Amino acid sequence: MKISLKYLSKYTWVLVLLAMPIFFSCNKDLERLQPNTVNPYSTALGYKQSLAGVYSGFAVTSPSGSGSATIGGPGVDPGSTDYLRNLWNAQELPTDEAKCAWITNAGIPDLNTTTPLSSNGALYYVYERCILQIMSANDFIKNSSDGTIGGKGFSATDIANIKYYRAEARFLRAYQYSVLMDLFGNPPFVTENDPVGTFVAPQITRANLFKYIESELKAIDPLLVAPMKNEYGRADQAAAWSLLARIYLNAEVYTGTPRYTDAITYSSKVINAGFQLNPSFQSLFSADNNLNNSETIFPIVYDLNFTQTYGGTTFLVCSASGGDASNYGVNGNWYGNRATKNLPLVFGSYTGGGDTRSMFINNGTPDINSIAQYSDGVEVHKFNNLLFYSNNTPATTTTGTLGTYCSADFPLFRLAEQYLIYAEAVLRNGTGGDIATAVHYINLLKERAYKNTSNDVTSIKLDDILTERSKELYWECQRRTDLVRFGKFTSADYLWPWKGGVATGTSVDSHYNLYAIPTQDIAVNPNLKQNPGY
Numbered sequence: 001m002k003i004s005l006k007y008l009s010k011y012t013w014v015l016v017l018l019a020m021p022i023f024f025s026c027n028k029d030l031e032r033l034q035p036n037t038v039n040p041y042s043t044a045l046g047y048k049q050s051l052a053g054v055y056s057g058f059a060v061t062s063p064s065g066s067g068s069a070t071i072g073g074p075g076v077d078p079g080s081t082d083y084l085r086n087l088w089n090a091q092e093l094p095t096d097e098a099k100c101a102w103i104t105n106a107g108i109p110d111l112n113t114t115t116p117l118s119s120n121g122a123l124y125y126v127y128e129r130c131i132l133q134i135m136s137a138n139d140f141i142k143n144s145s146d147g148t149i150g151g152k153g154f155s156a157t158d159i160a161n162i163k164y165y166r167a168e169a170r171f172l173r174a175y176q177y178s179v180l181m182d183l184f185g186n187p188p189f190v191t192e193n194d195p196v197g198t199f200v201a202p203q204i205t206r207a208n209l210f211k212y213i214e215s216e217l218k219a220i221d222p223l224l225v226a227p228m229k230n231e232y233g234r235a236d237q238a239a240a241w242s243l244l245a246r247i248y249l250n251a252e253v254y255t256g257t258p259r260y261t262d263a264i265t266y267s268s269k270v271i272n273a274g275f276q277l278n279p280s281f282q283s284l285f286s287a288d289n290n291l292n293n294s295e296t297i298f299p300i301v302y303d304l305n306f307t308q309t310y311g312g313t314t315f316l317v318c319s320a321s322g323g324d325a326s327n328y329g330v331n332g333n334w335y336g337n338r339a340t341k342n343l344p345l346v347f348g349s350y351t352g353g354g355d356t357r358s359m360f361i362n363n364g365t366p367d368i369n370s371i372a373q374y375s376d377g378v379e380v381h382k383f384n385n386l387l388f389y390s391n392n393t394p395a396t397t398t399t400g401t402l403g404t405y406c407s408a409d410f411p412l413f414r415l416a417e418q419y420l421i422y423a424e425a426v427l428r429n430g431t432g433g434d435i436a437t438a439v440h441y442i443n444l445l446k447e448r449a450y451k452n453t454s455n456d457v458t459s460i461k462l463d464d465i466l467t468e469r470s471k472e473l474y475w476e477c478q479r480r481t482d483l484v485r486f487g488k489f490t491s492a493d494y495l496w497p498w499k500g501g502v503a504t505g506t507s508v509d510s511h512y513n514l515y516a517i518p519t520q521d522i523a524v525n526p527n528l529k530q531n532p533g534y
Contacts, residue, residue: 041143044158051165054140054172055233057133058083058300059307080105082311083133084300084410084477086126090183090515091477095489096342096496098475100319101335101374112371113501114490114508118516118534127184127518130176134190137173141166142192164230167223171235171243174216175412178247181209181254182481185514185531188521203528207255210247217244227273232290232301233409239298241269242413245421250485260430267421268433270297271441275415277448281357283388284414287329287407297413304385304405313408316383316475322363322374329385331404338377339474340497341366346470350378355449357471368497382475383408416445416472424465435460445472462486484513509533 040046040053061082079085092098093111103109106121116123142148144166149159173191180187188201189209204212217240224230227238245266251259276294278284284295287304302312310318317328319336344350344360352358359382364375385406419441426433443456445468457464466486469478483489490512495505511533522528 041148042152044154044162047144047149047158047162047165050140050143051168054133054136054169055301056307057129057136059302059309059312061309061311077310079310079315081125081129082309082315083126083129084313085311085315086122086129087179087477088316088475089122090126091480092337092475094512095479095483096340096494096499097470097479098337098339098343098380099368099371099377099498100337101372103372109371112498114499114512115501116512116515118519118522118530120516120518123183123515124518124520127180127187127521130180131188133176134173137169137176138190138192138194140169141173144169163223164225167220168235170216170220171224171240174213174220174240175243177209177213178243181206181213181247182250183515184517186517186529188525188528200525200527203525210251210254213247214244227270228275233299235298238270238273238275239413241266241273242297242418245270245418246413249421249425250481253485258428258430260425260428261432262430263421263425264430264433267418267425270415270418271422277415277444279448280388281448282359282382282384284411285383285408286388287385288387289409289411295415296409296411297415297418299409299411301409302405302407304407308405312406313383313385313410314404314406316410317385317406317408320380320383322379324361324379328381328383329387330406335374337380338374339380340368341378342496343380343470343474344378346467354451355455355471356451357449369503371498380475411476417478419445420465420469420472423460423468424462427460427462427465442468489513 040050061079089100089107089111093100093108094114094116099112100108103112107116107123107125110116110120111122144162149162154162177187177189185206186203187209189204189212190199190201194201221237221240224240225234225236227236230236245263247254248259248263248266251257251262275297278293278295283289284293289296290299290301300312301307302314304314314330316337318325318330318332318334320338321328321330321333322335322338323333325331325333339360344352344358344362344366347353347355347358350358350360350362350366352360359380361379361381363379364373364377366378368376370376383406385408422433423438423441426435426438439457439460442460442464443453446455446457447453449455449471466482466488469482473479473482480489483494488494490508490510492507495507497503497505500506500508511531514531516531516534517528522530
């Protein structure tokens with residue numbers, strides 16, 4: 001069992017929601033949530049269990065039929081409302097990296113064509129999940145202030161631990177706000193200082209939200225555990241630095257002001273903190289990727305015994321399977337997601353020319369003539385439910401009997417991304433770094449991929465960085481953000497199959513660089529104004 005799941009049960013997330021009376025304006029159903037009569041903040045153990053509840057929002061969905069605590073409402077499959085599943089849909093389906101055959105599922109058709117509607121169901125689910133997790137973090141932060149914990153008779157050790165927990169909850173809140181900033185720009189905004197009870201949140205601008213996230217991450221820096229000193233799956237200083245590096249890389253998109261020097265500063269802090277590239281790329285995405293993993297900085301943790309959901313990495317693994325589930329370590333073929341031909345061709349061929357990051361199978365035709373036909377496109381084997389030996393050689397057995405659920409953790413932040421952030425920020429004229437070091441970091445990724453130095457380079461350009469990010473980070477919920485930053489998401493500069501609803505691809509209007517505030521929230525919050533173009 002993974003240590004961060006010690007206090008997490010299948011129903012933890014529901015209990016946390018039931019303990020929170022704040023109405024954030026995202027769904028009228030939330031007004032019916034009733035406070036829990038049990039006070040989770042009466043003991044030191046209760047604080048740790050409550051922190052597990054804040055974390056569990058990443059990985060756990062409420063049980064089917066649980067009424068208003070289920071995001072989609074009664075009768076909706078909770079797996080389809082999962083956080084990672086819909087973040088992945090939002091980041092990957094509108095791009096060259098993925099298309100989904102489930103064209104009858106809410107929100108999938110217009111994401112496939114890079115033309116999402118303001119009523120898109122998948123986008124609504126990721127938006128609402130972010131807001132629910134912010135609510136959860138706000139509740140914990142409010143109940144863990146110095147004034148709140150001071151008179152409860154806790155030991156000095158317990159108080160010190162609760163202060164660490166509080167800093168982690170602030171990090172988790174900042175992370176969720178960063179996702180809303182990236183995808184939706186101008187979301188509703190609430191902190192622990194706002195009134196408890198029915199509360200209609202004000203709207204915050206993207207630029208002001210950037211300032212808030214930046215200030216929070218800097219404020220908690222000295223309050224978090226040092227890099228690699230926390231329990232697996234919990235945030236530390238390196239997680240906060242990683243998020244700062246990521247938002248600084250995209251600051252020009254978010255605020256109009258470039259912050260590439262700051263991106264170099266914070267990616268360097270992570271790089272120098274002691275993390276190491278894992279020798280095997282494939283083992284980073286396997287069922288036991290919590291073991292012997294010196295690269296992942298902060299993951300979403302899954303365990304098939306404790307986080308049983310049809311979202312998360314179960315979704316990533318099973319939705320990519322089409323008749324060969326056993327090769328993934330699972331017992332179900334979902335015939336859903338596959339890549340366009342553009343993704344494997346980034347590697348030069350479907351076999352990758354020796355690049356171990358190329359994990360594709362061309363079972364039918366690489367051309368997607370019909371989005372609804374799973375065999376059109378290229379099968380992706382990146383995420384799996386297989387076990388690896390400590391020397392990173394693929395094992396011949398899986399997690400036991402082929403499973404319905406998966407135990408692979410999802411890396412929200414890992415060292416390889418920080419190398420890429422550093423290199424790009426240097427090429428975009430950030431100061432405090434140098435091109436020789438940037439080239440060295442890119443070569444480290446290539447040497448891991450090819451198992452030798454034969455593909456090392458002596459110089460790099462910006463377009464090389466976008467290519468390398470695609471090779472290294474595909475299907476890791478970053479592609480849409482990357483294409484927007486490079487000016488290629490909506491323009492005719494780069495086309496892929498079914499961009500704009502055309503089989504060969506076409507440009508789309510620039511307003512699609514920012515998703516709409518979901519109409520479901522606009523309808524219940526008079527403070528919200530819709531993003532331009534919707």
